[in-house]
Amino acid sequence: MRNVVVVGFGPAAHRFVETLTERGFGGRITVIGEEPRPAYDRVALTSYLTGKSLEDLTYPVPDGVVTRLNTRVTVIDREARVVTTADGAAEPYDVLVLATGSAPFVPPVPGAGHAFVYRTIDDLDAIRDAARGATEGVVVGGGLLGLEAADALRGLGLRTHIVEMSPWLMPRQVDEGGGSVLKGHIEGLGLSVHAGAGVKEIVTDSGGRVTGLLKPDGTLLDAQVVVFSAGVRPRDELARACGLEVGERGGVVVDEGMRTSDPAVYAIGECALAGGMVYGLVGPCFTMAEVAADRIMGGGSGFEGADLSTKLKLLGVEVAQFGAMDGALDVTYMDPVGGVYKKLFISDDARTLLGGICVGDAGPYTTLRPFVGKPLPAAPSDLLFSGSGAANLDLPDEAQVCSCNNVTAGAVRTAIADRGVTDVPGVKACTRAGTTCGSCVPMLKQLLEKSGVEISKALCEHFTYSRAELFDIIRVRGITTFSELISGHGTGRGCDICKPTVASILASLHNGHVLEGERAALQDTNDAFLANIQKNGTYSVVPRIPGGEITPDKLIVIGEVARDFGLYTKITGGQRIDLFGARVEQLPQIWRRLVDAGFESGHAYGKALRTVKSCVGSTWCRYGVQDSVGLAIALELRYRGLRAPHKLKSAVSGCARECAEARSKDFGVIATEQGWNLYVGGNGGFKPRHADLFASDLSTDELIRTIDRFVMYYIRTADRLQRTAAWIESIEGGLDHVRDVIVHDSLGLCAELDAQMAHHVATYEDEWRATIEDPEKLSRFVSFVNAPGVPDPSIVFERERDQIKPMVVTS
């Protein structure tokens, strides 16, 4: 088999080609998609309107896969095994895979052609354009996608109506009681819900502009934007035209191996009719893609239907449904005031769990979904009311934990037992569980905990506490020295792990000089000599150049210092200059010259803020919309010297072209027409990661307050040497939790975080200036304590490209 051709390039097609390439398929794979771009994450579509870039959402195309984008297939000739595209090109196949997806259903009412649908990036671009200058919008359809679309319209600043045919919202996920609680939530956000209502006409003015939606009862809703999100229909037209068997109500009929009525043609995803069902959720579609790939590689796996349980957070409200939506018995908890509705369906003998519905609190979904069809693990009232009490349930091995990727509790346990996995990222890498929607991550944690994997949080042999716990002990008890801490809360005299960690915590909490008193003995060599050690025992020196802006006079000083001390110079990635090859006794002399010229420590040696990089911004750049250099300097001066669990990097870009590469930073800022967008959790390095959008269109004051809190919350709770990306990943609730804490003050911490940052800003002093003014500290900067003037004879240089380079002398 040489040629596999895939028609359609959505998530299912992507998963199919990804699986096929991973399995080592040797032939040619061609994917033909009618959109002008490769597959992207449709589940996260709405995030495109709130700042995620297309690049973030786009799945990587596996190496070797040929893509033909912006290309529509017009004819399938099954006899000749050739597909023809609209441009007349022919693509021969040995195996054809239909992954044509579905199309939004638009009811045939007058004016419907003026309405939008909500499925592709192009649809969202069109809605965003139409929303400019509009004040009101209507979404037709109150299901899962309809509420997403309504959230999007609301986010675009429109007063939003939702029109739903059924008597309540989300009729496929919740019952009437849940629907009424959900309605309360949504109306509380200022949206209007019109349930049990239909559409008679989309009303337009003489210029063809939409002015409203007319309901069958004659009432008119004013709206300039109307979006249909009232269900989808499988795209089976190509299959019909070439005579493949299709279902009565649409969908390409497939067997359990995803094969259509023609053995050379497979169908996967939303266009397939498997076991009489069309599936619109990403989990089953991914499974179909994997089954088809397995069959093509000679495997025997089959698609046996799928769990249609869903858990989502729409408009800030958790909604979840699992298992059956009815049963002989049911137990309901309803709190219209708190906006919580939970219901369990149980068999008539009151022993077996059949399903459940949750609105406002999806807790039971996480704990109970794996028990569907199994004996109730506890009394129903306990399960509904005890909340976390249910977290101690033992899942049977065959219980499905991750429905997106079809991973069972047994598979997770096997990964833990046989492959030595000890943390959630390890489980994700090994089993794929938790990598799509993430809703099962709390369950993965439980499985890890219950497996007996001892996840020791002890920092080292001297402390049984984690860094975050030590931070709290030091903060709450007002501890100011390492000796006080270790005598009361540890054993021995510390090591190269706990000492720098405690030094960093003391610096974060109290500021003060890092070489003062006992603290001098806690520092790593870099902090002890306020410079970066290099492979031959010499140090490099990095003066701070805030925002990368420097005067010619200061540049000349750096050049002169480097020349006079014979140092190697290199421009760093953070827009400053590194001077290499200084012996310890030269450091004070070098810094005396630099301090006299107005330079300060750049803290390149510390786990601290490094630089805030900037592009040239609106002052010079014809594209810039804000003064990125001015902001970068302000941020760098504000956070300079702030010690943290790991180094912190930042950048400010003056427009969306992002020349400062802010999204590769721990906190990055990108200018918008209205203010600033803040991104957090990015880094380069071993595992590069783009920062995620945290808040949009902030004023400068709002931006600084948000960064203050973000950084302080990170300093307070992160592990040792854990960068912001890993920190966010490790927190239950992830970025949403961090946002709750520092934007909505859910823990009541903000005043304290603000005060801590204010203390840092008020008490900052340049530690190099303080050092050269203190003879006692200066006396430590010698190569030999008994021969202070003698340079270390082991340090020898040779020359390369007109500069020095270390020569390693072997004795």
Add this chain to the structure above:
Amino acid sequence: MSWMTVCDYHVLLPERGACALVGGEQVAVFRTFEGEVYAIGNLDPFSGAYVLSRGIVGTRGGEPTVASPLHKQVFSLVSGVCLDDPGVRVPTYPARVAGGRVEVAAGAGPVEAADERRLVDAS
């Protein structure tokens, strides 16, 4: 073997080291929290750089140690043995405090016996 004065005792900070030239050799001298002094070779055998005096002083299972500032291998201040790689050992030298000064035995070369201990005179 003759004792050579390296520096005043108070110049050595608790739990920090300093390097001295003793008979042409680089010797790293350390003071522990309890006030004892130790001397080992300053050459880090893993990196080839003369840096051990600038490492972090601590304990492992009660034994005083220093960690190389380059790649963090931990050495016993008592025996010179690398506790992360016991096949590697750095030389140790007799060291003591006498008359308020830190002294290292010069000329005798490094001590071979692992149990040779520093002498303490905290006066």
